[in-house]
Amino acid sequence: MTSKPDDWQSMHDGRLSAMIEVAQAAGRHTLKYFGTRELVVDAKKDDSPVTVADREAEQLVRKLVGERFPEDTLQGEEFAEKTGTSAYRWVVDPIDGTKSFVCGVPLYSTLLALECDGEVIGGAIFIPALDEIIVAGVGQGSWHRKTASSEWTRASVSSKTELSTAVFVTSEVGSFAKRGNADAYARLERDAWVTRSWGDGYGYLLVATGRADLMVDPICNAWDVAAIMPVIQEAGGTFTDWKGNSTVRGGDGVGTNGHLHPAVLERLSD
Structure with missing residues (x-):
């Protein structure tokens, strides 16, 4: 309860x-x-x-x-x-x-x-x-x-089920290229309805309150996302690393409304 x-x-x-x-x-x-x-x-x-x-x-x-x-x-x-x-x-x-x-x-x-x-x-x-x-x-x-x-x-996440209607937020676009995954960003930007940056912890707050639908961190440490996992999950969403593991120490992070998680992970894969 x-x-x-x-x-x-x-x-x-x-x-x-x-x-x-x-x-x-x-x-x-x-x-x-x-x-x-x-x-x-x-x-x-x-x-x-x-x-x-x-x-x-x-x-x-x-x-x-x-x-x-x-x-x-x-x-x-x-x-x-x-x-x-x-x-x-x-x-x-x-x-x-x-x-x-x-x-x-x-x-x-x-x-x-x-x-x-x-x-x-x-x-x-x-x-x-x-x-x-x-x-x-x-x-x-x-x-x-x-x-x-x-x-x-x-707080509760959104109910969107299609990336074409989703708001995608991140912190720094250049971080995707730093880890050799610039194409992953391009795929998400192409398939999402709206893309915005200035994400950081605020981006995850937007996902948890249903104002955005997915937030992606290409490079992160435990202190960047440890607080994020329970906030997203208890709001009905999903938080994992890029491989789909439920961890805050995977070196990257993905927070979504849950419905979109498989589609997002697919676009993040090499």
Whole structure:
């Protein structure tokens, strides 16, 4: 039986409720730097951008989780994994869509997932600049709130069954070519009704709320999609890697309304 996030306080010793609170606290911290022209952008070893906002938001997650659940493991994008002794692991991407953040585009997100014994049991996608959030607990549903002052509503994917009527979102078109699959993007763009980018975590939120129908990540890490899997699945959709495996550590990701999943995987195959 599903329940609203307001009733999750006792689940997993309060971890599911804490997941929502911590994701929002970290996301709101990034607003301190969002849209500021003096923001310094550094390049990581893979040439991807990182800012003080990324680092401080992740440090805040580590602090808040560490205070309440010091025995838990925590994996993040910006710092080394902190190994714990419990069955729980937190996975955080403090700013998913740093390029959007740097450019002043309000579609970046803070992603936070909770795992137990290696299985993802909860996820949160928070869009700080829009104050929009979607959260999920396995077996509890996927829940969307447009602003902090609005009510939680049950999220559900679209019912479209034909790619020709579908909205396809992704983050960077060039990422398909980087992994040698430019043709896969061309096939999806050709067969979908509408294609849009600026995806990242926001793209998956659109799929989970039925505003888009498929989101594809050609290259990703666990922190990019761990929070995504439960959000999509609990909204009635499907999340896998490009081979169709139900994993957040496959190196790529596909989130759809479920009906379109086989057709999307077919077009992603070499």
